[in-house]
Structure formats: C-alpha cells, structure tokens
Amino acid sequence: MKHKPKSKFTKWDVLVALGCLIFLLANLGAVGTSGRRRAKEMVCLSNLHQWGLVMKMYTGDSNGLFMADLGYGKNAALGRPELKKYYGNDELLLCPEARKPYQEGARNPFGAWRGNGLADPLGNLPCSYGINSWVLSKPCASGTDTDGGALLWRTPNVRGAACVPMILDCAAYENATPWHMDLPPLWDGHWVADTNLNEMRYVCLNRHNAAVNGVFLDFAARKIGLKELWELRWHRNWNPHNDPPPPWPAWMYNFKTY
Numbered sequence: 001m002k003h004k005p006k007s008k009f010t011k012w013d014v015l016v017a018l019g020c021l022i023f024l025l026a027n028l029g030a031v032g033t034s035g036r037r038r039a040k041e042m043v044c045l046s047n048l049h050q051w052g053l054v055m056k057m058y059t060g061d062s063n064g065l066f067m068a069d070l071g072y073g074k075n076a077a078l079g080r081p082e083l084k085k086y087y088g089n090d091e092l093l094l095c096p097e098a099r100k101p102y103q104e105g106a107r108n109p110f111g112a113w114r115g116n117g118l119a120d121p122l123g124n125l126p127c128s129y130g131i132n133s134w135v136l137s138k139p140c141a142s143g144t145d146t147d148g149g150a151l152l153w154r155t156p157n158v159r160g161a162a163c164v165p166m167i168l169d170c171a172a173y174e175n176a177t178p179w180h181m182d183l184p185p186l187w188d189g190h191w192v193a194d195t196n197l198n199e200m201r202y203v204c205l206n207r208h209n210a211a212v213n214g215v216f217l218d219f220a221a222r223k224i225g226l227k228e229l230w231e232l233r234w235h236r237n238w239n240p241h242n243d244p245p246p247p248w249p250a251w252m253y254n255f256k257t258y
Contacts, residue, residue, distance in 0.1 A: 040096035043215045051167045052219035054086040064155045068138040081184040098128035108189040109205035130170025133177040136233035146252045150247045151235035161217035163233045168214030169207050176202040178234045180243045210255045
C-alpha cells in the first residue's frame with residue numbers, strides 16, 4: 001500500500017501563518033498596541049520574503065542579473081512590468097505600518113510614496129518599499145554611474161550576499177542610493193526628497209521600533225537596526241571597518257550599536 005508523502009512546512013510558512021493570525025486578532029482587539037505592531041512587523045517581513053522570491057525568479061530568468069536601471073514611468077523599480085509578472089497582489093507593495101500615501105496626510109516614517117502624472121510608475125498605487133540602487137546591473141541616473149558603475153553588484157551571486165541589502169522599508173521613489181558618509185535623519189521622521197544627498201535617510205526609518213525590515217542578496221528577510229544600516233555593504237567598495245559611523249542625533253543616540 002502506497003503512502004502519500006507528508007507535506008512539509010518551512011519556517012516561513014509557520015511565521016507567515018502566525019503573523020497573519022496575530023494580525024487578525026489585533027484588528028479584533030484581542031491584543032494590545034505592542035501586539036498589533038508586532039503583527040504588522042511579521043506581515044512586513046512576509047512581504048519582503050516574497051520580494052526575495054520575486055527577485056530570485058527574475059534573476060534566475062535573466063542570466064543571473066538584476067534590472068539594468070530603475071527607469072521612469074511604467075518601468076520604475078518595483079512596479080516595472082517584468083517584475084509584476086512574478087507577483088499578482090499589489091498588497092506586496094505596502095508595509096502594513098505605512099499604507100497611507102503622503103499626499104493623503106501620512107507622515108514619515110509611516111507614509112507611502114506615490115508618484116504623479118506621467119512619472120508615476122505604479123499608476124495610482126502607493127508603495128512603502130524601495131530597492132537598493134547599487135544592486136542594479138547597469139548604472140542609472142541616481143548616482144550609481146560613479147566609476148562607470150564599478151560599485152554595482154549586478155547579480156545576487158556574490159560573496160557576502162547576506163550583508164548586502166536588496167529591498168527594504170523606504171520613504172521615497174522606490175529606491176535609495178546610500179553612501180557611508182550620509183548623515184542620519186536629524187529627527188524621527190526627517191527626510192528630504194528630490195536630492196541625491198543623504199539618501200540613507202530614505203531607509204533610516206523608525207518604522208519597526210528602532211529598525212526597518214529588509215531582504216538581502218541571499219534572499220533572506222530580517223529586521224535591521226537603524227544604526228546597523230551603516231554597517232551593511234550597500235555597494236562593492238563599502239567597508240564599514242575603515243570608516244567611522246556618523247554622529248548620531250539625539251533621537252537615535254540610545255539605539256543599539258553594531
């Protein structure tokens with residue numbers, strides 16, 4: 001008599017199921033504020049885990065390479081057509097803690113960006129995640145053309161992939177191009193749009209209790225402490241051991257140091 005093979009549940013299956021359960025209970029008032037925030041954090045991590053799978057499938061079908069550039073209009077970052085065919089639910093664009101667009105009164109770090117007019121990459125959909133521009137396979141207009149694109153990762157198949165952020169909570173434009181000399185936000189929620197300076201502020205968001213969530217080039221998602229952002233390898237020449245961390249503003253001073 002043949003026996004049917006037993007189904008196997010992965011760690012992420014359990015985490016996603018638990019996060020969804022807590023999220024539902026939280027909305028029913030069965031847990032307190034801390035429980036609701038924890039539930040949203042788990043759903044956020046689940047979203048980013050799914051983004052890791054999207055990028056894994058995309059690069060697997062693209063000779064191991066990421067997108068050539070961020071593009072504009074319908075071709076921008078996470079909303080570009082060649083990525084959308086790998087996911088069918090636009091909810092994947094939103095962290096549960098940051099669903100409301102800035103245009104509708106949301107404030108950083110709990111707001112979602114949304115483009116306007118012809119430059120809007122997602123139609124009228126808001127988004128609260130962004131991609132590390134340094135992972136692209138060719139330079140784009142946001143500063144990654146430095147040194148002819150020599151700092152770009154281009155592919156997830158690199159040594160130390162677990163230390164290279166790929167997609168994470170982001171305040172603007174679906175992307176960020178951080179440099180190690182970038183300064184942190186001056187206050188909780190501070191950031192300046194329309195500039196290529198201090199783009200670390202786009203991702204240094206107090207969205208998950210002194211942390212953001214992100215998925216790395218090894219396609220694993222985890223929580224990232226705000227001060228830890230300067231210790232990650234954003235581009236190929238990033239060496240946190242050779243550069244001291246920036247001066248921390250008062251609101252970040254007591255956060256965990258890495």
